[in-house]
Structures are given as C-alpha cells and as structure tokens.
Amino acid sequence: xxxxxxxxxxxxxxxxxxxxxxxxGARSAKDSQHDGASLWQQALRRMRRNPIAIVGAVIVAAFxxxxxxxxxxxPYPAQATPGRDLIRPTLIPGPSAEFPLGLDRFGSDVLxxxxxxxxxxxxxxxxxxxxxxxxxxxxxxxAGAFSGWVDTLAMRLVDLMLAIPSLLLAVxxxxxxxxxxxSIIIAIGVVQIPIFARLLRxxxxxxxxxxxxxxxxxxxxxxxxxxxxxVLPNSLGPVIVQATLVLATAxxxxxxxxxxxxxxxRPTEAEWGRMLTGAQAELxxxxxxxxxPGLCISITALGFTLLGESLREALDPRMRRRR
Amino acid sequence: MNADVPEAPIGGGTExxxxxxxxxxxxxxxxxxxxxxGPTVAVSGVSFDIHRGQTVAVVGESGSGKSTIAAAVLGxxxxxxxxxAGTVTLREQRLDTMSARRLQPLRGxxxxxxxxxxMTNLNPTxxxxxxxxxxxxxxxxxxxxxAREAATELLTEAGIGQAQERLRAYxxxxxxxxxxxxxxxxxxxxxxxxxxxxxPTSALDVTVQKVVLDRMEALTAARGTAVMLIxxxxxxAAERASHVLVxxxxxxxxxxxxxxxxxxxxxxxxxxxLAAAPSLASRRIQIAxxxxxxxxxxxxxxxxxxxxxxxxxxxxxxxxLIRVQNLRKVFPGAQRGLFGREPDVVAVDDVSFDMHxxxxxxxVGESGSGKSTxxRMLLQLLEPxxxxxxxxxxxxxxxSQREEIAFRRRVQPVFQDxxxxxxxxxxxxxxxxxxxRAHPFGSPKERAARVYELLDQVALPQSMARRYxxxxxxxxxxxxxxxxxxxxxxxxxxxxxxxxxxxxxxxxQILHLLADLQERxxxxxxxxxxxxxxxxxxxxxxxVMEQGRIVEQGPTDVxxxxxxxxxxxRLLAAIPGRDLELAxxxx
Numbered sequence: 001x002x003x004x005x006x007x008x009x010x011x012x013x014x015x016x017x018x019x020x021x022x023x024x025g026a027r028s029a030k031d032s033q034h035d036g037a038s039l040w041q042q043a044l045r046r047m048r049r050n051p052i053a054i055v056g057a058v059i060v061a062a063f064x065x066x067x068x069x070x071x072x073x074x075p076y077p078a079q080a081t082p083g084r085d086l087i088r089p090t091l092i093p094g095p096s097a098e099f100p101l102g103l104d105r106f107g108s109d110v111l112x113x114x115x116x117x118x119x120x121x122x123x124x125x126x127x128x129x130x131x132x133x134x135x136x137x138x139x140x141x142x143a144g145a146f147s148g149w150v151d152t153l154a155m156r157l158v159d160l161m162l163a164i165p166s167l168l169l170a171v172x173x174x175x176x177x178x179x180x181x182x183s184i185i186i187a188i189g190v191v192q193i194p195i196f197a198r199l200l201r202x203x204x205x206x207x208x209x210x211x212x213x214x215x216x217x218x219x220x221x222x223x224x225x226x227x228x229x230x231v232l233p234n235s236l237g238p239v240i241v242q243a244t245l246v247l248a249t250a251x252x253x254x255x256x257x258x259x260x261x262x263x264x265x266r267p268t269e270a271e272w273g274r275m276l277t278g279a280q281a282e283l284x285x286x287x288x289x290x291x292x293p294g295l296c297i298s299i300t301a302l303g304f305t306l307l308g309e310s311l312r313e314a315l316d317p318r319m320r321r322r323r
Numbered sequence: 324m325n326a327d328v329p330e331a332p333i334g335g336g337t338e339x340x341x342x343x344x345x346x347x348x349x350x351x352x353x354x355x356x357x358x359x360x361g362p363t364v365a366v367s368g369v370s371f372d373i374h375r376g377q378t379v380a381v382v383g384e385s386g387s388g389k390s391t392i393a394a395a396v397l398g399x400x401x402x403x404x405x406x407x408a409g410t411v412t413l414r415e416q417r418l419d420t421m422s423a424r425r426l427q428p429l430r431g432x433x434x435x436x437x438x439x440x441x442m443t444n445l446n447p448t449x450x451x452x453x454x455x456x457x458x459x460x461x462x463x464x465x466x467x468x469x470a471r472e473a474a475t476e477l478l479t480e481a482g483i484g485q486a487q488e489r490l491r492a493y494x495x496x497x498x499x500x501x502x503x504x505x506x507x508x509x510x511x512x513x514x515x516x517x518x519x520x521x522x523p524t525s526a527l528d529v530t531v532q533k534v535v536l537d538r539m540e541a542l543t544a545a546r547g548t549a550v551m552l553i554x555x556x557x558x559x560a561a562e563r564a565s566h567v568l569v570x571x572x573x574x575x576x577x578x579x580x581x582x583x584x585x586x587x588x589x590x591x592x593x594x595x596x597l598a599a600a601p602s603l604a605s606r607r608i609q610i611a612x613x614x615x616x617x618x619x620x621x622x623x624x625x626x627x628x629x630x631x632x633x634x635x636x637x638x639x640x641x642x643x644l645i646r647v648q649n650l651r652k653v654f655p656g657a658q659r660g661l662f663g664r665e666p667d668v669v670a671v672d673d674v675s676f677d678m679h680x681x682x683x684x685x686x687v688g689e690s691g692s693g694k695s696t697x698x699r700m701l702l703q704l705l706e707p708x709x710x711x712x713x714x715x716x717x718x719x720x721x722x723s724q725r726e727e728i729a730f731r732r733r734v735q736p737v738f739q740d741x742x743x744x745x746x747x748x749x750x751x752x753x754x755x756x757x758x759x760r761a762h763p764f765g766s767p768k769e770r771a772a773r774v775y776e777l778l779d780q781v782a783l784p785q786s787m788a789r790r791y792x793x794x795x796x797x798x799x800x801x802x803x804x805x806x807x808x809x810x811x812x813x814x815x816x817x818x819x820x821x822x823x824x825x826x827x828x829x830x831x832q833i834l835h836l837l838a839d840l841q842e843r844x845x846x847x848x849x850x851x852x853x854x855x856x857x858x859x860x861x862x863x864x865x866x867v868m869e870q871g872r873i874v875e876q877g878p879t880d881v882x883x884x885x886x887x888x889x890x891x892x893r894l895l896a897a898i899p900g901r902d903l904e905l906a907x908x909x910x
Contacts, residue, residue: 220731
C-alpha cells in the first residue's frame with residue numbers, strides 16, 4: 001500500500017481522517033465476518049431486532065406449522081363428520097369435551113376443519129401470490145427493460161386490468177375457470193399481476209437512472225446483462241415487500257371467493273372461506289361457526305402484514321447506514 | 324463515527340478576551356447523541372465567543388460537529404441529542420437549560436437561522452409572501468398591511484427585484500439563489516442579534532454563492548447582526564469572517580483571527596485543511612505567478628501534467644487523441660396537453676475541443692450549462708443530435724456491439740456521486756471484477772490478482788474487497804469507482820464532477836491520486852467540474868461553458884490569468900478567497 005500511495009496522504013499522520021481505508025488492519029477477525037453483509041443480510045439482522053417482525057414471524061410460523069402437521073394434530077380426518085348424529089335442525093352443539101370448538105351443520109369437528117382449512121387457505125394464498133409475483137415480474141421486466149412500444153403495450157394491459165374492480169375480475173376468472181380450488185388460485189393470482197408489474201416497472205425506472213447503471217453500461221456490458229444483474233436485483237425490494245402484503249390479502253380474497261360460492265368442492269371440504277359461507281345460514285343458531293374461521297383469516301393476514309411492513313422498514317434505503 | 328482511528332491531538336480552544344460581555348458565550352460544550360450503538364459524543368470541550376456585529380466562521384469537514392454546534396446554540400438538536408456538559412449563554416441567559424416554551428420567543432427575534440438547503444427549506448405549497456409575513460407576524464415584528472410592506476422591503480433588500488409581485492410567487496418559481504436570499508430575508512425578518520447560517524451556499528453555483536453571501540454581508544452589517552457562519556470551505560470562511568474556528572472530530576482544534584489562522588496555522592489539521600482547500604491552492608498559484616516565482620508553486624498545488632501549459636503548444640504536430648466536433652444536443656420539449664409542446668431545449672450547442680494524450684482537459688460551467696451532457700455524449704451514453712467525436716481521427720461508432728465494446732475498453736467514466744455510482748448489492752471485489760468478466764480477461768485467478776492490483780493502485784487495502792459500498796466512506800467509494808474505471812486499462816477517463824461530493828481533504832487526496840495515476844499510466848482525462856479552483860489545479864486545457872456553448876477555451880494558465888470573456892471573469896471573481904494574502908513558499 002505504501003509504495004503506491006501518493007505522497008500527499010501519509011496515513012500514519014496524527015489526526016488523519018479515516019481515509020483511505022482507515023486503520024483496517026486493526027479490525028478484529030470477528031468484526032470482518034460482518035463485512036460480507038449484503039443488503040438482504042443486513043435487512044434480516046435489522047428485522048431480528050424488531051419486535052413487530054418477530055410477532056409477525058411467530059404468527060406465520062405457527063399457522064404454517066399447523067398446516068404442515070395437519071394430518072397428525074387434527075383430531076379427525078379432513079372430511080369426517082363424527083358428530084352428524086348430534087345435529088338437529090334447531091340445534092348445533094357448541095364446544096364440548098369431545099369437540100373442543102363444537103360442530104358444524106354437517107357434524108364435522110370445527111377444530112379439525114380449521115386445522116385442515118389452514119392447509120387449503122395457505123396453499124391458495126402462497127400459490128396465488130407466487131403466480132401474481134412471477135406474472136407481474138415478467139410483465140414489469142418487459143416494460144421496465146424495453147422502453148417504447150413494449151412498455152406502452154404492457155402498461156396499457158395493466159391499466160386495463162386495473163380498470164376492472166379486482167374482486168369482479170377474480171369472480172369472472174373463477175367463474176370461467178370452473179368450480180375448484182385451482183380456479184380460485186388462478187383468479188387471485190391474475191388479479192395481482194398488474195400491481196406487481198407496475199411496482200417493478202416504477203422501481204426499475206428509478207434504478208435505471210442511477211449512476212451505477214450508467215457506469216455498468218460504460219463498462220461495455222450488454223443491455224441484458226445490465227438489466228438482469230444490476231437493475232433487476234436492486235428493484236426487487238418493494239416487489240418482495242408487496243408479495244408479503246399480497247399474501248395477507250390473498251388469504252382474505254380466497255375466503256371471499258369461497259364465501260361467494262366460487263370455490264366449488266364439497267361443502268365438508270375444509271377451507272376457511274367456505275366455512276364462513278356455510279356459517280351464514282346458522283349465524284343466529286351458532287355464531288361461533290362464523291367467528292372462528294374469521295379470526296383465523298384475520299390473524300393470518302395480520303401475521304403476513306406485520307412481516308411485510310417490517311421487511312419494508314428493514315429494506316428502506318433511508319435506514320441503510322454506514323457501519 | 325469511525326472509532327478505529329487514533330484521536331487527534333487537541334489544539335488550543337481559545338476564548339476571546341474577557342471584559343466586554345460577548346453576545347454568545349459557549350463554554351466547554353459537549354453534545355451527546357443516543358444511538359442504537361449507545362451514546363456517541365458528537366462535540367466536546369468547545370468554547371468560543373461571538374461579539375455583537377462580529378462574523379465568526381466554523382469550519383470543518385462533514386461529521387466534524389460543526390452543524391451540531393449550530394443546532395445546540397439554536398436549541399434545535401434532534402430528539403436523540405442532548406447538551407451533556409458546558410453552557411451556552413446568549414445575552415447572559417443560559418440557552419442550554421432553557422425550556423422550549425421560553426426559548427421559542429427568542430427564535431427569530433434574537434436568534435435567526437439560514438438553513439442549508441434552499442430547495443427543501445421553503446414550504447412548496449405556500450407563497451413566498453405568506454412565508455415571510457407569517458414570520459413577521461409570529462415574531463410580533465409587524466402585522467397586517469404593515470407586514471406586507473415590511474415583507475416587500477425585506478425581499479428588495481435581499482436583492483430580489485419586483486418584490487411586490489414576487490410575494491405572490493411560489494418557491495418553485497424561484498431559482499436556487501433567489502430561494503436562499505428569501506431564506507436570508509426570513510431569517511433576518513425580526514432583526515435577530517445572532518444569525519446562524521448553516522452552509523448557506525454549498526448547494527449553489529459559485530457566482531450565485533458570491534451574490535448571496537455579498538447580500539447577506541450587506542444586510543447583517545446594516546443591522547449590526549452577529550453571524551455564525553458554518554462552512555466546509557476555509558477560503559470562504561477566511562474571506563467572510565473575522566474569526567475562524569476549526570472543528571475536527573467533535574473538537575475545536577484551532578481558533579483565531581481569520582488572517583492569522585491562514586498565515587500561521589498552528590494545528591496539524593488546519594495545515595492540512597489549508598493545503599487541501601482548492602480555493603486557497605488556486606490563490607497560491609496566482610500569488611506565485613504574480614510574484615514571478617513560478618517555480619515556487621508547490622507541487623502539491625499544481626497537479627496538471629504540463630504545469631498548466633497547454634500540451635499542444637509543445638507538440639503541436641501530434642494529432643489529438645480525441646477531437647470533439649460541433650457537438651449539439653437538443654432535448655425535445657415536454658408534452659403539454661394533447662398536442663402542444665414546450666419549446667425544445669438546446670442543452671449543448673456547437674461544442675468542439677481537442678484532447679491530447681496524457682493531458683487533462685477540463686470543462687467548467689455552472690449547473691445547467693450542459694457540461695455533463697457533453698461528457699455523456701463523449702461516453703456514447705447519449706446520442707448527439709449532430710456533430711461527432713473522433714477517436715484518433717476515426718469517428719466513434721457504437722452501432723454494433725463489437726464496436727461499442729472496443730470503444731468502452733478505451734474510454735471509462737468516473738461519476739460524481741460515490742453513493743449512487745456503485746451497485747449496492749455488489750461487493751467491492753465483484754464491482755471491480757465485473758468489467759474483467761464482461762471483457763473476458765484470463766482465469767478467475769488472474770482476475771482476482773488484477774482486482775487486488777487495482778485496489779493497490781487506488782491505495783485501498785485488500786481487506787476492502789469483501790465489503791459492500793454501504794460500509795465504505797465517500798472517498799473510499801470514489802477510489803473503488805476509479806479502480807473499476809481503470810480495470811480495462813482505458814486511455815481516457817471522463818471524470819464527471821468526480822470530486823465534487825467529497826470533503827475538502829478527501830477531495831485533495833482523490834485529486835492527487837488522479838494526478839499520480841495519470842503520470843504512471845499515461846491517462847488522458849476529461850474533467851468536468853463546477854469548481855474553478857479544482858480545475859485550476861488539475862487541468863492543462865480549460866473550456867468554459869455557458870448555456871450549452873463553450874464561451875472560452877485555452878491553456879489553463881491563459882484562461883485563468885487573462886480571461887477574455889466577461890463570463891469567465893465573473894466566474895473567476897466568484898472563487899472565494901480571491902484577495903486573501905497567503906504565504907507562498909519561496910516568495
């Protein structure tokens with residue numbers, strides 16, 4: 001270092017500012033392990049210190065665990081109706097020792113239904129979000145990478161989709177796609193595409209004007225390389241945050257679509273939204289049938305929202321400080 | 324704060340002579356910020372006085388604590404900052420222990436503030452008049468029609484014509500300089516006894532800076548207002564203030580009368596600051612020239628390859644490495660309505676110059692003069708509307724991928740903002756390695772060796788390679804950007820305001836690094852800057868741009884010593900510290 005150092009910067013001079021490199025030799029080995037912290041690693045570290053993130057993560061983890069372990073922890077099989085003999089037209093038994101959360105109209109155990117329903121709802125939420133994410137990123141990438149008519153075409157398509165109320169669009173898609181769970185997934189996923197696309201495009205346009213992109217272009221990298229290795233990775237932050245937030249609404253929207261009777265499937269098939277639908281007829285008789293799945297939906301959505309919000313906070317460029 | 328650098332020895336924090344009571348007395352001030360990492364002492368052991376009508380400058384680089392002192396004096400420390408020791412006394416009243424409720428009436432009437440950034444410190448949704456009148460009424464200076472009259476008068480005094488109509492204007496209709504003058508008018512509206520000006524002109528062009536500071540000086544002199552001027556520019560401080568306080572890492576390392584401090588600096592840091600400040604360096608060159616002692620110009624001050632004499636005077640026969648011919652760039656006007664259009668903007672108009680191998684050509688001009696557009700066209704990042712760039716006599720064509728790559732290998736940029744010119748997701752190693760990967764360069768091992776060689780060239784330790792840009796200081800980032808530019812062994816480096824965002828000592832280090840690299844690698848620089856003083860130091864040939872045109876160009880010596888154009892003369896006259904008497908070694 002000393003051989004190439006211009007004469008004007010004697011680094012050992014008393015009172016020298018930390019330039020260049022400061023007293024890096026003095027940094028301990030333990031310290032230097034943290035040097036390789038990328039943006040995402042730093043965000044993760046920041047989230048671990050944020051109680052809101054931890055609450056969100058715990059909620060989400062709990063529901064995921066329940067969904068995965070459903071076959072082992074659910075007291076009864078998915079479509080069993082063990083209490084069908086206890087149901088009367090004017091009586092739906094509430095919680096008892098045998099059925100801790102009571103029975104529904106068909107005599108299914110509500111606790112088991114909720115546990116199996118976690119599975120269906122989470123799958124619908126995650127898969128439809130992924131569908132929306134990939135579709136949106138593809139469309140946004142097209143629009144953000146090529147300006148001109150490709151951009152215009154992609155964005156007008158997005159405008160067109162946004163012009164239709166999302167639930168209406170989802171209902172139409174589900175109605176066309178048929179009466180089953182995958183049609184709900186497609187409906188909810190497709191509705192999210194324009195939001196992701198617009199977000200990614202905006203983020204890319206912002207990054208595209210940064211000096212490091214100009215510098216990369218000046219290095220003689222091809223347009224494709226610049227876009228894929230510089231612009232896209234730096235633009236993904238808000239999109240990832242949006243994905244966690246969409247997860248929350250997807251669970252709710254899935255419930256809404258099943259509530260409208262678009263989910264198809266047998267009425268005893270467990271899914272939170274369908275449980276809500278079934279409960280409306282017995283609202284006066286057994287309000288817990290509506291309250292319990294409603295609570296599950298809200299808490300799951302809350303968990304994803306908290307996680308998403310804290311992720312956004314952790315990724316906020318204004319929070320990126322020099323160490 | 325970087326804690327792993329040994330602390331600076333502390334010079335004398337001087338207090339001025341007792342006797343007459345000072346307007347502002349600061350004694351042993353210590354300010355502590357509570358952060359995630361625990362309490363951080365930002366300022367400690369600072370003592371000074373400001374007397375009525377006196378202008379005192381506080382000089383230091385970013386992070387030295389100069390703005391913290393201003394905030395402590397004004398009682399405007401952020402929520403996590405506290406005065407933990409010492410006293411701040413204004414007119415024999417303790418400010419540091421005063422409650423917010425009792426402090427509030429003092430603001431405006433006794434204490435005034437001119438904030439740093441004129442672009443964000445005016446409310447964009449309120450008219451200039453409302454913001455002025457609001458201050459006048461809230462401080463109880465004037466009200467109703469009287470306030471309106473006073474506001475008009477204040478604006479006129481601040482050097483804004485047609486003040487009556489301008490009261491109805493919104494901030495976005497004002498230029499940066501006008502906004503800053505408005506802020507000065509607001510700061511002075513209730514005739515405070517002490518005006519704190521926190522870097523009032525660092526966001527402005529040099530000619531505007533001069534106008535604004537002249538105006539502030541005239542206004543405060545007429546009112547007998549004392550001024551606490553916070554600045555990073557020692558030349559500007561010495562020119563505007565009678566006393567200068569030098570801050571370094573939270574401590575007052577030296578203070579005294581401005582001229583004495585300039586001629587006989589005692590503390591090591593002040594000496595470094597004196598040596599580094601481009602405005603002072605260009606003044607030293609000027610003095611040495613006038614004294615006819617050209618040999619006396621210190622090597623540290625003049626960094627150009629040819630000592631300021633133009634290269635092609637000596638080898639007139641040689642063809643230029645780059646010839647820029649009649650470059651012109653017109654940006655189409657913005658769409659207005661469905662069919663209408665704003666008039667087209669001519670950003671660059673008929674610009675031509677030559678660059679000779681191994682020399683430095685500078686383009687100076689104020690913001691909006693089109694100098695960066697020229698740089699981008701030369702870099703083939705922007706298509707010229709007409710005109711061309713010739714590289715060794717051949718027109719540069721970047722139509723095919725192959726031609727573009729061939730060109731990019733020879734011409735590389737270094738951009739202004741070291742915070743945005745590096746990809747935040749790339750480590751230093753990956754950043755410097757990227758060009759080597761893109762233009763296949765040996766095996767991974769050879770590439771790594773080259774990266775470490777480059778780090779060495781820009782005087783960064785190899786341990787930096789694994790860091791991310793967020794973990795580096797501004798100067799370190801700029802070194803990484805330079806290393807990346809040099810990776811492909813280019814012949815020409817375009818420095819677009821490459822040192823403008825850096826602190827003065829770091830700036831001088833980067834300038835020396837550039838000069839050193841030029842000498843060792845035979846580089847040719849195109850140096851874009853708004854700072855004439857820096858250009859004076861580094862350029863062989865200078866082009867002065869105004870509104871898209873080159874109004875004057877020639878060898879740097881000629882342009883600076885006998886400027887032909889009125890615009891150039893105005894630019895030169897605006898360099899702070901033009902008339903300072905500086906000690907020049909050997910004269």
